[in-house]
Amino acid sequence: MNVHYAAVRGMTDDKRRAILNATLCLLSQRGFHGFSMKQLAERAGVAAGTIYLYFHDKEDLIQQLHQDIIEEVGCHLLADVDDDWPVAQQYHQIARNLWQFSLQAPEIMLSKGQFDTMPPDILFGASYESPELLLAAREKVFDPVRPIKEMYQRGRDSQQLKNLPEDVLMALSIEPICNLARDHCLGMIQLDEAGLGAVIEACWDAIRYHH
Amino acid sequence: MNVHYAAVRGMTDDKRRAILNATLCLLSQRGFHGFSMKQLAERAGVAAGTIYLYFHDKEDLIQQLHQDIIEEVGCHLLADVDDDWPVAQQYHQIARNLWQFSLQAPEIMLSKGQFDTMPPDILFGASYESPELLLAAREKVFDPVRPIKEMYQRGRDSQQLKNLPEDVLMALSIEPICNLARDHCLGMIQLDEAGLGAVIEACWDAIRYHH
DNA sequence: CGCCGCATAATGAACATTCATTCATTTTAT
DNA sequence: ATAAAATGAATGAATGTTCATTATGCGGCG
Numbered sequence: 411m412n413v414h415y416a417a418v419r420g421m422t423d424d425k426r427r428a429i430l431n432a433t434l435c436l437l438s439q440r441g442f443h444g445f446s447m448k449q450l451a452e453r454a455g456v457a458a459g460t461i462y463l464y465f466h467d468k469e470d471l472i473q474q475l476h477q478d479i480i481e482e483v484g485c486h487l488l489a490d491v492d493d494d495w496p497v498a499q500q501y502h503q504i505a506r507n508l509w510q511f512s513l514q515a516p517e518i519m520l521s522k523g524q525f526d527t528m529p530p531d532i533l534f535g536a537s538y539e540s541p542e543l544l545l546a547a548r549e550k551v552f553d554p555v556r557p558i559k560e561m562y563q564r565g566r567d568s569q570q571l572k573n574l575p576e577d578v579l580m581a582l583s584i585e586p587i588c589n590l591a592r593d594h595c596l597g598m599i600q601l602d603e604a605g606l607g608a609v610i611e612a613c614w615d616a617i618r619y620h621h
Numbered sequence: 622m623n624v625h626y627a628a629v630r631g632m633t634d635d636k637r638r639a640i641l642n643a644t645l646c647l648l649s650q651r652g653f654h655g656f657s658m659k660q661l662a663e664r665a666g667v668a669a670g671t672i673y674l675y676f677h678d679k680e681d682l683i684q685q686l687h688q689d690i691i692e693e694v695g696c697h698l699l700a701d702v703d704d705d706w707p708v709a710q711q712y713h714q715i716a717r718n719l720w721q722f723s724l725q726a727p728e729i730m731l732s733k734g735q736f737d738t739m740p741p742d743i744l745f746g747a748s749y750e751s752p753e754l755l756l757a758a759r760e761k762v763f764d765p766v767r768p769i770k771e772m773y774q775r776g777r778d779s780q781q782l783k784n785l786p787e788d789v790l791m792a793l794s795i796e797p798i799c800n801l802a803r804d805h806c807l808g809m810i811q812l813d814e815a816g817l818g819a820v821i822e823a824c825w826d827a828i829r830y831h832h
Numbered sequence: 833c834g835c836c837g838c839a840t841a842a843t844g845a846a847c848a849t850t851c852a853t854t855c856a857t858t859t860t861a862t
Numbered sequence: 863a864t865a866a867a868a869t870g871a872a873t874g875a876a877t878g879t880t881c882a883t884t885a886t887g888c889g890g891c892g
Contacts, residue, residue: 451844467878468878538807581797586792636867679853
């Protein structure tokens, strides 16, 4: 009887997946507004009421999608990254993984901005009113990408990276690639293999310690 | 009789400003969803119907706010930047202006992400279906920040900056600062004067041509 | 095999809200 | 007195959610 952990009533997990996929799809092209549960039901190929068998309400749905995406991103970014590699090589692999991932799952890259600007009580179940609770909740949610943060720590401690907080190092070397990947998915820019290499090198220049 | 250019019926422009300010305020803290015209009217201190004297509808309001913000940002970023300066100095001044602006108008920084992920037909009156129209409309809207783009061009042509498209150079050297400014406004990170200098230097490292 | 009972899964019309927008009326300024 | 500006109750459409009803899969029984 240990198959019932996923949902209270809903059983087959592929319905849940279909709903999550449809949510991501709508979110990436229509945004959070102009996105209704009825549209979602139609897109997912289920009835409106079915959604509420798998998710408590709209916010719960968004929250679970967010968690789901972070796990998938974390998994893909860290693929083929060896703990024993030097930080430079690890970063380059992660950066390439990120770009490749954005090509195979563009909806996720396109929806990233939506999540980034979402009220924190939806994503983390905690509001700005209690900063310490919010911080803890956020840390838990982003646990799947913690190894990346730790890589930045190691690089900084060994003076291979600049002496800056991890958030800053990530803002300098991950976010630009996310932005460019989004623009690339939207057809606003083109970037070939050589261009990608140059971009990654530029991001590396931003964070590496220049002796 | 030359005071009637601003609106069809509405006259006093401070009502328009009040509505725009209230829109920005709500947009930055509640996001696009959970933002209603009735809330807006209350916040702006006007009746619901008054909004429609100055703006055709909700989308028009958002579009005008977007244009308004871009003009203000462009104006502030280029303050105290001399055309005769070397590119390095120009960039540093713009970066500092950007940070300072984010402190004095945090709502604008907080709402940036909302606009970035908004369907293009709202912001530019053109959809993805006709890429050439969309591109032209976008260029027109972003005209106030064109001097910045031109600075990047000059820097690249004179081999002071890396040989990358302007969009890429901006993604590398402007966007990270926007991201950090947003996180700083939200209290998620702290950054003192020294830290800011280090961040700007890092962004400069990302785009400058290393001989 | 076919039929039955039963528990779970799924449905979608119905409901109460909330939304953007309108317009007959009132206020304001000249 | 008159024209422009502002109002806010009214309207219909759309939203998130519920729940009485229907469908489905399944193990036992004749």
